Amino acid sequence: MSHKVAILPGDGIGPEIIAEAVRVLDILSAEYGLAVEIEQADVGGTAYDAQGQPLPDSTLQVAREADAVLLGSVGGPQWESLDRPLRPEQGLLGLRAELSLFSNLRPAILYPQLVDASTLKPEVVSGLDIMIVRELTGGIYFGQPRGVRTLDNGEQQGFNTLVYAESEIERIGRSAFEIARKRDGRLCSVDKANVLEVSELWRQVITRLAEEYSDVELSHMYVDNAAMQLVREPKQFDVMVTGNMFGDILSDAAAMLTGSIGMLPSASLDRDGKGMYEPIHGSAPDIAGQGVANPLATVLSVSMMLRYSLDEAALADRVDAAVGSVLDSGLRTADIASANTQTVGTREMGDAVVAALQPE
Numbered sequence: 001m002s003h004k005v006a007i008l009p010g011d012g013i014g015p016e017i018i019a020e021a022v023r024v025l026d027i028l029s030a031e032y033g034l035a036v037e038i039e040q041a042d043v044g045g046t047a048y049d050a051q052g053q054p055l056p057d058s059t060l061q062v063a064r065e066a067d068a069v070l071l072g073s074v075g076g077p078q079w080e081s082l083d084r085p086l087r088p089e090q091g092l093l094g095l096r097a098e099l100s101l102f103s104n105l106r107p108a109i110l111y112p113q114l115v116d117a118s119t120l121k122p123e124v125v126s127g128l129d130i131m132i133v134r135e136l137t138g139g140i141y142f143g144q145p146r147g148v149r150t151l152d153n154g155e156q157q158g159f160n161t162l163v164y165a166e167s168e169i170e171r172i173g174r175s176a177f178e179i180a181r182k183r184d185g186r187l188c189s190v191d192k193a194n195v196l197e198v199s200e201l202w203r204q205v206i207t208r209l210a211e212e213y214s215d216v217e218l219s220h221m222y223v224d225n226a227a228m229q230l231v232r233e234p235k236q237f238d239v240m241v242t243g244n245m246f247g248d249i250l251s252d253a254a255a256m257l258t259g260s261i262g263m264l265p266s267a268s269l270d271r272d273g274k275g276m277y278e279p280i281h282g283s284a285p286d287i288a289g290q291g292v293a294n295p296l297a298t299v300l301s302v303s304m305m306l307r308y309s310l311d312e313a314a315l316a317d318r319v320d321a322a323v324g325s326v327l328d329s330g331l332r333t334a335d336i337a338s339a340n341t342q343t344v345g346t347r348e349m350g351d352a353v354v355a356a357l358q359p360e
């Protein structure tokens with residue numbers, strides 16, 4: 001059966017990096033029998049310019065009908081003064097909400113070839129391979145009531161609400177246990193159960209779920225300690241699962257352990273494994289159109305898509321290996337260049353990945 005993939009290039013460097021990812025899908029189809037139907041649509045500022053909306057109905061329809069969505073990036077200075085509902089980011093938030101993408105997977109992998117890119121000592125980060133599973137559609141970012149009110153004494157008071165229902169904790173917990181099962185079998189649940197009632201419930205639900213996953217070793221950690229441990233001894237972690245706000249912060253910290261946002265993919269999954277895949281970086285308006293952006297985070301997003309939504313793990317392994325061999329050969333885009341490497345542009349990097357995917 002053919003997989004349906006929606007391709008949403010978006011803004012800035014989005015179209016440049018997506019073009020290389022599409023070439024990867026093309027060679028997997030031509031040489032390894034991947035059956036894939038691609039449909040492309042506008043999102044973000046580009047969609048606003050063409051159709052007056054950052055997430056046109058036609059784009060949402062394409063995304064809904066697909067098995068997976070591959071997104072470049074959205075945003076740019078020319079759209080920053082638009083009313084909030086028309087801004088490019090609303091395209092992204094709208095897709096997450098409309099497709100019920102509650103499980104955000106943020107790997108932090110440090111390729112041995114790029115160990116110098118990290119600001120941490122090589123022995124602390126070399127070989128790092130962590131997966132952070134962040135709850136994406138609940139918690140304090142969405143909880144009601146929220147707002148700014150005026151108190152009796154005339155002072156303003158801002159307030160937000162941290163809420164998680166058992167069912168929300170359970171579904172993100174399952175997502176994380178399933179992922180840990182496919183990796184090293186270790187899951188660390190991060191909360192603040194010493195202070196927050198929501199976290200107490202979180203811990204109870206995750207602990208209860210662990211009974212169904214006896215092959216996964218579960219541990220719990222307070223978020224402040226987790227932040228310390230991430231920079232002190234990050235390799236102790238395999239999979240971490242946490243709520244929306246803690247995950248937002250910890251996943252960015254983990255990303256920076258690797259030193260290079262141009263290398264990091266992400267996935268956001270629904271209950272059935274349908275997902276949206278995108279690099280973690282933005283639209284990089286400062287280098288857009290110059291042909292120098294690093295396409296590897298997007299290529300690695302294709303790998304995650306193959307693994308988590310299309311059930312093509314062997315092809316995902318091939319893509320990962322191709323990226324590894326290109327790095328071995330010393331090719332680098334400017335963002336990851338160092339002494340003794342050869343700096344290439346977006347297209348040349350894509351060429352090298354495609355060449356590495358050619359059958360012997």
Ligand code: NAD
Pocket residue numbers: 013017072073074075076077089092261262278279280281282283284285286287292293294295297333335
């Ligand atoms: P950014 O990630 O776009 O860029 C930060 C820096 O990293 C820039 O110097 C950029 O040139 C560099 N960079 C990013 N990706 C790169 C790549 N693939 N290769 C080489 N260098 C790369 O973050 P920003 O500058 O804060 O934001 C720019 C725009 O992107 C804003 O409009 C922001 O809202 C948007 N944004 C979108 C997303 C998304 O689409 N998911 C995420 C973050 C920011």
